[in-house]
Amino acid sequence: MTSTQDGSVVIFGSGLIGRSWAMLFASGGFKVKLYDIEQQQITKALEHIRKEMKALEQSGTLKGSLSADQQLALISGCTDIKVAVEGAMYIQECTPENLELKKKVFSQLDLIVDDKVILSSSSSCLLPSKMFMGLKHVKQCIVAHPVNPPYYVPLVELVPHPETAPSTMERTYALMKKIGQSPVKIKKEIDGFILNRLQYAIISEAWRLVDEGLISPSDLDIVMSDGLGMRYAFIGPLETMHLNAEGMSNYCERYSEGMKRVLKSFGPVPDFCGATLENVHQAMCARVPADPAHLGARRQWRDECLMKLAKLKSQMEAE
Ligand code: NAI
Structure with a gap:
């Protein structure tokens, strides 16, 4: 005890x-x-x-x-x-x-x-x-x-x-x-530390994809919550690479040219304002109206999900 x-x-x-x-x-x-x-x-x-x-x-x-x-x-x-x-x-x-x-x-x-x-x-x-x-x-x-x-x-x-x-x-x-x-x-201080640097990289590309009309805001969020996020709750992006081929070296041999090509096509830092902001705001409000009661209830639901996920993670790690 x-x-x-x-x-x-x-x-x-x-x-x-x-x-x-x-x-x-x-x-x-x-x-x-x-x-x-x-x-x-x-x-x-x-x-x-x-x-x-x-x-x-x-x-x-x-x-x-x-x-x-x-x-x-x-x-x-x-x-x-x-x-x-x-x-x-x-x-x-x-x-x-x-x-x-x-x-x-x-x-x-x-x-x-x-x-x-x-x-x-x-x-x-x-x-x-x-x-x-x-x-x-x-x-x-x-x-x-x-x-x-x-x-x-x-x-x-x-x-x-x-x-x-x-x-x-x-x-x-x-x-x-x-x-x-x-x-x-973190070995040396850096603006945004690590979590926010990763988070901002994702937000930035999400914004550009919606801005260019390639996907709706709600579908963009599904790509993360029902796609990438499912595995990222258990393994990070580097281990994902390692497992998605016969090890890390093999992943880079197979996919580095494609990754570099796609990465070079990324646009500039978005302004996070104007018509795209209006579009994203409306889509988010259709799911969760931006008043304290709805936002509070959704946060509570999120915290319950996180609590259950934390429980599942500790069970999986113990196996
Ligand atoms: P908060 O506004 O909820 O709480 C701040 C508290 O500090 C208040 O109780 C206030 O009375 C007290 N306070 C103000 N001046 C003071 C002083 N001179 N001496 C002692 N107490 C004083 O803020 P919150 O959200 O708890 O954030 C605190 C820190 O945690 C911030 O640096 C924030 O960036 C960081 N943080 C916040 C996260 C979030 O999602 N809210 C996540 C991670 C970090």
Whole structure:
């Protein structure tokens, strides 16, 4: 049985992503302090976490081996930054995606943390060199970028600052594994990290194909959800190549000329506006009207699908 772990974790910002991180760390047996500048945000987050953990426990999908009550007992709220940080071994920053705000937050933390704690940001796209510039504790800083919703999608991109100590990367990697996430090490910072670079390549070609009138927006989405996406939930694009021929070398021998020909025919970066935007927007609204109730219901359905997929993946990996 997972027992409680030594050392506490601070979640700095208790919005959408902060709440999810808090649940993940509690599922791994860590004591979690949920910090925010708004007491109301903490109260809301604690209530939300309580409801979600109870529902997950009832449906048999609560992570970790502690009960919901045991996990809930590990999480507490805090609005005093010094009290929150005291004795922490890991701080996961989850404030809004704004460079000036994050720089301010990390400079505040830099003044009060010890030489051991890891300072990690959830940033989706801010470069570590910009966020952590000039900090005294820069060796202890890293980006750990989760994917929404982190409780069901385990990937975490670990992105170092040029001065991040190798031990910071290794300790963060080990911690992510311990709470059941799937970390990847990005060797050097790059705009968009890796997930968004891949995602934008797909969005860009999808947009051009619809723009050129080659396929409808809803059929384009089916190509991914009933085609490529089916296998990508289990194997990546490189292993797909390996399996789709007699190994990778054979795939390149057979298909590289065709791939290069098609890739050279790709158009420029789309503007994402005008008539194509109108066309795509209408098609998406026909499926899911863009009001909070319909969008919320569809997101909930998506999260249920992801939860079931996560279950299937762990069963398949155990076989
Ligand atoms: P959010 O807006 O839901 O939550 C932000 C929280 O930070 C709020 O509770 C707010 O009160 C608090 N906050 C604001 N200023 C603060 C300060 N100075 N000190 C402490 N707390 C403060 O934002 P969300 O969506 O949770 O995003 C947080 C981070 O996670 C962002 O960097 C975002 O890019 C990243 N992220 C978001 C994803 C998403 O899909 N929402 C996915 C992956 C990463």
